[in-house]
Amino acid sequence: xxxxxxxxxxxxxxxxxxxxxxxxxxxxxxxxxxxxxxxxxxxxxxxxxxxxxxxxxxxxxxxxxxxxxxxxxxxxxxxxxxxxxxxxxxxxxxxxxxxxxxxxxxxxxxxxxxxxxxxxxxxxxxxxxxxxxxxxxxxxxxxxxxxxxxxxxxxxxxxxxxxxxxxxxxxxx
Numbered sequence: 001x002x003x004x005x006x007x008x009x010x011x012x013x014x015x016x017x018x019x020x021x022x023x024x025x026x027x028x029x030x031x032x033x034x035x036x037x038x039x040x041x042x043x044x045x046x047x048x049x050x051x052x053x054x055x056x057x058x059x060x061x062x063x064x065x066x067x068x069x070x071x072x073x074x075x076x077x078x079x080x081x082x083x084x085x086x087x088x089x090x091x092x093x094x095x096x097x098x099x100x101x102x103x104x105x106x107x108x109x110x111x112x113x114x115x116x117x118x119x120x121x122x123x124x125x126x127x128x129x130x131x132x133x134x135x136x137x138x139x140x141x142x143x144x145x146x147x148x149x150x151x152x153x154x155x156x157x158x159x160x161x162x163x164x165x166x167x168x169x170x171x172x173x
Contacts, residue, residue, distance in 0.1 A: 048093035105154035
């Protein structure tokens, strides 16, 4: 039993090390704080992909726990570390599997032709669910659309969306 606990402690230590490293990239003043606006980048760099709503919830937990004046909107490492460790141990905000993404694209492909038109894509991504901003939309279209047909051939595009967990999350959870 002690061996298993030691393994768990080692796993937590490895996760905390990765979190600290990611946090330090954005700690511009080297004072163990980051701007709250950088939390999304830190979380995503650790292999988690929360929606914007989930990110706001996570940020609210961090700011709520903050003892300093909220107007500063800086997050301290000692507040971020336990919250993010739990996120990683719980495997929260994990990437969506390829088969689920394919099913979603197929549901949007009303004619079952293997592609989605630019017009339909813009409509779905700006009017349904959590809408893309104009900047997000332009960035996505520049990568996703076939420049000759102005369509998204989603089976080929899936390879750009699917994440290899071993590469972005090299420690074992």
